[in-house]
Amino acid sequence: MKEKEKELQLKDSKLMDALALENSLKAEIKHLEHTVFELEATNQTLKDEHQALQMAFTALEEKYHKVQEENSELMARWLSQKMKEADVMNQENDRFFRHKQERLQKDLEDAASEPVQIQAEAITGVYMRGVTPICLSASLPTKAQCILDAHEGEVNAVLWSPTGSLFATGGSDRKIKLWDYNGGQCTCKGTLLGSNAGITALEFDFDEAFVLGASNDYASRLWSLSDQRLRHTLTGHSGKVLTAKFLGDSTKVVTGSHDRTLKIWDLHTRACSKTIFAGSSCNDLVTLHASSIISGHFDKRVRFWDPRSDQTINEISLQGRITSLALSPDRATLLACTREDTLKVIDLRMNQVVYTLSADNFKVAFDYSRAVFSPDGSYAMAGSSDGTLYIWNIKKEKVERTLKEHTHAIMACSWHPSGSVILSSEKQKKVVLWSDI
Template sequence: MYGGNSWRQQIYTSLRTRNKVECENIRDLISSYNRLFDYGESLRLETKQLNVQNEKLKEELILSHNNRSSPGVPSSSTLLNGSTCSVNIQHYEQKIYKLQEEVTELHRRRSENSQQLVELNQCLQERDRVLVSLRNKLAEKETELLLLKENVTALEAKIQETEEHNQLLRDEYQALNLTCNSYEEKNKKLIEENQELIQRWMVLKEKDAERMNEENEAAVKKRQEIVEKNLKEACLESKLVIEEDKFATLSPICFSSCLPSKPFLSFDAHEEEVNALVFSDQGRLLASGGSDRRIKLWDINHGTADQKAILSGSNLAVTAIDFDSDESIILGASNDFACRVWTLCDLRLRHTLTGHSGKVMACKFLAEPSRVVTGSHDRTLKIWDLRSRACMKTLFPGSSCNDIVVSDSQCSSVISGHFDKTVKFWDLRTEDKTYQLPLQGRVTSLSLSWNGCYLLCSVRDDSLRIIDLRQNKIIQTLTQEGFHIGSDQSRAVFSPDGAYAASGCGSGSLIIWNVDTGQVEKTLREHTTCVLAVAWHPKGKIITTCDRSKKIIVWGDF
């Protein structure tokens, strides 16, 4: 109720204010118009009276005229009255004429004033319309103002809430900082204790080494005595001696690789896609790893795929495989954050190397079968000692590692390919990164030539790059129209003689380049899905490929 009286009073006040402002401009005109109107009314009354007198005079004039036209001679008084009447008539006629002129002028001025009044009314109506539009705009602006005030209130509340949240985060940060400091102190103490334990352990190891050296010296002396005794006995007898092949354990030497022209063997190797392929150093066995969590060993040297063994133990897909130089141990990396070691003599799982916090994508043996290097998606490289089953060293490249190669005979240098489009060179003796070479895409695989002078890099910009390790620069880029790397784990390889490079394509083709000319030598098509890995036999006579459809194809001219 109070609100209703309020807006009525407001409208009434607004109308009075508008009337006062707008009437002030035409107040003089209204006053002059009223005066002219009163003056015109008085003149009209006066004119009416004069008309009455004029009529009377006309009647008297007519009567006098009739008297003059009647028989008899008029008297002198009659003539005098007639002349007086005529003079009065003329006087009144002139006065009437003047009054008529004044009335006409007043009518003209009245019409002008009426016209001005009409124009002022129109102006007033226009101002009323403008005022209405301004009021509407004012109402809209007031509504917008109310909305803006509501938004400001909401934003202020949100700012207050954000400040409270920030204060809470600051408090949590301080608490975490204190916790971190305490953990750092504990870690420092643990490191000191660890150093002390390592020193004690080294002392014990030195003592064990001295004892073993003494035992070995005693055993060597005993063997020498036995050998001398046997030699003396052998000198007394004549026996046929058959010389053994002392080079039987060495890797076969490939003088010239063969370029196959057709597949001679195709088979489904795993229950799911095949991720890794690798030949043993002698070429006797082919190992394949798949998403079915198994490593399978094959003999394909006789034109058939003879499955020799199945190695199980991985909890997720196998991503990389490597044989040791004696073909007695096999190493397998897996997506379950671990790397495993099997012995081939009894096909038993011997070690499980855990410590990575991401998928293990690469694994390689170092100079001796007891040392292993692995690379993971957790952006670390780890060096393992299989005798102690412990991580000896951790390197931090700062990016996910997709592949690793060992670049010298002492296995003191390691090269890793990474997701951040770089190839990194490591010296394991200093634990430092010695060099970093940027490329144009993510590195999916690395392959070292037989002489260790060249490195083949498979890059996700759909090219293969050859790096001269003596100069640490790219000397050749291998591309082909329609060629594209189909996966971040695609593997490309050098041929055993280093003359060719082979890689699978996302379309299912196998492409072989001449390393010297950079030209494509052959394109082989048999796969129907993306080729993930390529392995070249150490003797250079056959090539094997695997794809996402569980299939392994052996290429050769048997």
Template sequence: MAGFGGPSVPGPPAALWKRHIMRQLQQRDRTQKALFQELVPAYNHLLEKAELLATFSEKLRLEPSNVTSAADDEGSWEEESRPDSDQVPSPASLKVKWQEEEEGLRLVCGEIAYQVVEKSAALGTQQLLLEERQGRLAALEGRVAQLQEARAKQAQQVEEQRAQNVTKRAAYEVLRVRTGEQEAELRRLQEEASHLLQRLVQLKARAAAERNLRLERRQRASQAQVSQELKKAAKRTVSISEIPDFLGKAIREGTETLALAAEPGSLESKACERWKRPFSFKKRRGHSIGGVPEHRYQSIPVCVAAQLPSQALDVLDAHLSEVIAVRFGPNSNLLATGGADRLIHLWNVVGGRLEANQTLEGAGGSITSVDMDPSGSQVLAATYNQAAQLWKVGEAHSKETLSGHKDKVTAAKFKLTMHQAVTGSRDRTVKEWDLGRAYCSRTINALSYCNDVVCGDHIIISGHNDQKIRFWDSRGPCCTQVIPVQGRVTSLSLSNDQLHLLSCSRDDTLKVIDLRVSNVRQVFRADGFKCGSDWTKAVFSPDRRYALAGSWDGALYIWDVDTGRLESTLQGPHCAAVNAVAWSCSGSHVVSVDQGRKVVLWH
């Protein structure tokens, strides 16, 4: 075995613990030796001083006898030198002083030895603390290594995500460019279609004019032939019974021709009339162009004066989740509500309370809009499952599903013509439907998200996400007018006389548009009124005197349409944003629904 401080000699595995102990002892020896390197020289220096003092004391013990003999021989010298001898200390005083210094040195040595013991104890404590901190340092270094590894992984993921973002951004730019090209191509095709339609009209008009000329020539030829036959017949005498059939026909045609000739300008008026009406379209149910609808709903009695609501009569938690849509029937006693729970509830308004009538099931998604036809026998709802559905009052399950949109349907309204409806969707289209065959008779590309639609006699009005209201003639293919507003349009309401339009938008304003001059007549604002969502609905009163809307804080705001003044503010039952409101056709009740499942009946 090697010496205590020498190098270790490799041995069998069983002696590994011995070498470990030796290394630990060597480490402790080096550590303690380093700590005592300063104390040992000081202690040796003190010992050297003690030896010098001991030698000096021995010399002082021998010096008193020599000093006494010298005093006897040289007494006179002592007397002469006494002033100087007073300045040299005596041996006794030196001995006392040496003893005092020796005692002090002993005390110092004792104190130093005590300090050495204390330092040794403190050294052990510091050694334990050092070992503890070294252990913590090792643990922290391991933790730092783990965090650095995790940071490297996160940095790699960030780089990968950045690369994906760059790729997606490039793909988005490509799609945006492609969309721009497609929109430009669409506009070009629309312009080309418009030109082709104008050209077709011109060709039809030209063909009609040519046909009129050919008819006029044929009539003139027939007239000339009849004149010749009459001249021939006038030269001979025959009985009336012997007139041939062809001659009677010719006489009748000639008589008609002469009658037409007797009326100056009759042929020209006929030709002009045919020029003005070169061709006509056949009437079709659901999409008639240039003709009067065959069947229309009976007119609804007009409300003379609506009553301002002032108090809540009934409050119900009507649905399992948010209530989005509400609509009164034409008789003001039937109410329909639709919500995010995919259900439509029908309610009877009896004695100032809402009584459950029926639940319509089968909707494929959340209800976004509800409408009842003017007869009160059918319910039409727009849903999130890219379709609109039709129910018959009294039947629980859906009668028809109007599918064809590519995104959620946000609005569905009946037209005044029977068996026809209009829907608007987030896929930027407005569709007209023949409800008798559940067939889409027309698709209108609106170029923006459609949030709501309303229908007049021959007009469709749509409100869009690009802050515009568009007007479409149901008898023509193109948009007839665009009115810009400030803010995304959330709802539209058409007055019963179809002369005024009420719009609600996300700029927290309501606007009344006079359709006779296509101009904004009034803008309604109020402190505290905020449009709570993209489907917040506002309505006219039945007599068009008031405008009603719900705010994000659950309050209802009513404005006077003629003066623009805030007429009333209703607060209380609603604790969440009001999604939609409805005013009964009789003008006596108002119903509001909110995001907190509440349906409130006001009077």
């Protein structure tokens, strides 16, 4: 009897354990079902998010393709516009060259119709104001005819007037001096005052009535040659003005500055009519038929500007900082002097470098060293840091002559419009006039 009771108790115990296990498993099943429900809900949310992202991606992809198509269309239109502008510039160059050739032909015909004693002029070195010399072939001087202590310090700029009847020098002593060249002798005929810092660049107007000077005092100034009086002071730059040129005629001026801007000035109102943000310090600039400005910059780029717009119409990148720019007599070629110790000859019609001029010992001394073409466009000239003046034959790409008289680095040079006389200036006071006369 007791054994049966024990068996029943054992069975009841097992039954209770089984029931407890069953209840535990049922609770776990419910927990797992709840977990599965939550996971299904999360999965559905993720599916919905994925679908939404997929739709957003599709929309963005369509927008991207549309923007790509618009960009391609804009690039095509931009290239087309650039080609049109290049064609316009080439046409203007052609017109200017034809006009110059016609004027030259007329001058030659007029000169041939009456006797002219050219030899006497060549011997005396006298040039008449108002009569621009005609240079058919430039000659290369071999000797220093005049050595001048032109200024009290650096002579940053030297320039012949359009007729060659006089030349101007600008120095760190804040003065511009005017010099007569007569009978092989150089005589100071006046000093232009008014600048508050060193003169950095000079420019004569075509009629030889005014001289324009850029200065380190953040300004440029205009003097009249007839009475040697200061007429205009153009202020507005926030850095040194490194270059100033007339734009078309003597009523407009364009200046380039260390403050990375170009400014166009109206001399009638004595005010800045336009400011162009160039993006880099402008060391020099030239103007092309009043329809284009070409600037050379510290960031090694030559930029082409339309005065009516703030945007570049072309850009050429070189290997060195650009110190100066000069136009050839036919205005179809640009000469760029760079701190990589080379001169680059750029064909403006092809917008590319066609000649590179260099020499073993030629070193560009300053960020504002100036190089020039000869009046017939056959030669290029620049000064070196050791005081040597180099003259290259452009088409042969070789040094044709070196002239040594300076004892300090040469800063600027200028070729007489007749092609027979050369000027060069140095870091320490001196200006040298080179001639075979």
